Amino acid sequence: MEYPDAIRALIDHFMRFPGIGKKTAERYAFYVIDRFDKDDVIGFMEALHRVSEDIVPCQTCGNLTDKPVCSICEDTNRDRRKILVVEESKDVLVVEKTGTYDGLYHVLGGAIAPSEGVGPEDLRIRALLERLKDEAHQEVILALNLSEEGETTALYINRLLQKTDLLVTRIAYGLPAGGNLSYADDMTLFKALEGRKKY
Amino acid sequence: MEYPDAIRALIDHFMRFPGIGKKTAERYAFYVIDRFDKDDVIGFMEALHRVSEDIVPCQTCGNLTDKPVCSICEDTNRDRRKILVVEESKDVLVVEKTGTYDGLYHVLGGAIAPSEGVGPEDLRIRALLERLKDEAHQEVILALNLSEEGETTALYINRLLQKTDLLVTRIAYGLPAGGNLSYADDMTLFKALEGRKKY
Numbered sequence: 316m317e318y319p320d321a322i323r324a325l326i327d328h329f330m331r332f333p334g335i336g337k338k339t340a341e342r343y344a345f346y347v348i349d350r351f352d353k354d355d356v357i358g359f360m361e362a363l364h365r366v367s368e369d370i371v372p373c374q375t376c377g378n379l380t381d382k383p384v385c386s387i388c389e390d391t392n393r394d395r396r397k398i399l400v401v402e403e404s405k406d407v408l409v410v411e412k413t414g415t416y417d418g419l420y421h422v423l424g425g426a427i428a429p430s431e432g433v434g435p436e437d438l439r440i441r442a443l444l445e446r447l448k449d450e451a452h453q454e455v456i457l458a459l460n461l462s463e464e465g466e467t468t469a470l471y472i473n474r475l476l477q478k479t480d481l482l483v484t485r486i487a488y489g490l491p492a493g494g495n496l497s498y499a500d501d502m503t504l505f506k507a508l509e510g511r512k513k514y
Numbered sequence: 515m516e517y518p519d520a521i522r523a524l525i526d527h528f529m530r531f532p533g534i535g536k537k538t539a540e541r542y543a544f545y546v547i548d549r550f551d552k553d554d555v556i557g558f559m560e561a562l563h564r565v566s567e568d569i570v571p572c573q574t575c576g577n578l579t580d581k582p583v584c585s586i587c588e589d590t591n592r593d594r595r596k597i598l599v600v601e602e603s604k605d606v607l608v609v610e611k612t613g614t615y616d617g618l619y620h621v622l623g624g625a626i627a628p629s630e631g632v633g634p635e636d637l638r639i640r641a642l643l644e645r646l647k648d649e650a651h652q653e654v655i656l657a658l659n660l661s662e663e664g665e666t667t668a669l670y671i672n673r674l675l676q677k678t679d680l681l682v683t684r685i686a687y688g689l690p691a692g693g694n695l696s697y698a699d700d701m702t703l704f705k706a707l708e709g710r711k712k713y
Contacts, residue, residue: 317585321561321565323577347562349602349604358523366520381518469564
């Protein structure tokens with residue numbers, strides 16, 4: 316016996332998510348069928364639709380937001396002297412959760428990866444340079460992943476900023492090699508932030 | 515910093531699934547944002563919509579299907595003398611996967627649970643009795659979960675069928691107490707089927 320097409324299709328969609336195998340995807344699909352009423356299904360569909368329609372990069376920093384400018388950029392209590400540069404929007408949340416950083420952010424939208432055809436022009440590096448013309452900003456803290464791509468990107472940005480008066484720093488090597496910023500624990504991130512040093 | 519509403523809503527929907535905590539739900543939501551393009555999101559929405567619209571209980575046995583009558587009931591090669599009674603549609607798939615059963619099924623849609631307000635009339639028991647008027651059927655195999663509800667339901671059905679010529683059997687107690695039919699391994703289910711005895 317085969318699954319009806321509609322069930323098969325839903326299982327396939329769940330299997331696209333990281334860490335979800337066939338058994339778990341089947342469980343989720345049946346959970347939708349057994350436990351979700353029409354309103355639940357519509358609610359889930361709307362939530363998917365809304366993130367794809369409403370969520371955009373902040374015009375200033377690239378962080379995901381549902382407004383033109385994100386709440387961090389609009390917060391006048393943040394220390395505008397510091398800009399923390401990260402690869403992905405979710406990295407912003409990871410740092411925010413530690414509660415140890417009060418500056419601004421800049422989300423690149425990835426890292427330089429020639430093998431995957433991602434060059435500097437594909438990232439929000441030009442937008443970063445534009446932002447940095449504002450003299451309120453004094454320090455650029457590079458908080459990229461400790462990977463080949465992250466290293467390359469950090470090196471590239473540091474070189475671009477060499478001739479400016481900006482202080483360019485990096486978070487300390489508290490991240491394990493090959494580690495992903497998004498999955499670091501608060502303490503590791505705290506130490507990495509505290510131990511940052513001039514590039 | 516808070517998540518934008520749309521992201522928050524999607525995380526909440528993922529958290530409704532069994533075994534998905536906040537961290538995993540966040541990961542899935544960002545996976546949608548980062549890795550799903552518009553077509554992917556639409557495909558996922560359509561899959562959800564289709565299961566809620568197209569998937570219905572088989573008119574004969576109650577198994578989930580996208581046709582009026584499911585593929586098992588329509589399969590003339592199945593042994594119509596045997597009807598295996600299960601609680602949920604997913605139990606049908608679990609038994610089918612073992613490849614050791616060639617009869618028909620009947621899905622009750624749950625089990626009698628007075629404490630949750632589920633009585634016999636809420637299950638497809640009347641439909642079962644109607645089906646059994648067809649003399650092609652000779653044996654009713656009760657394959658309900660080994661729980662208070664399953665026991666109660668088995669007892670109830672057995673009592674209803676006492677005065678008929680039907681052979682009423684139960685799968686053997688190969689299932690561990692408190693165990694759920696859906697998560698039993700093939701061998702356990704095979705033994706349970708083989709060792710079935712007259713109720």
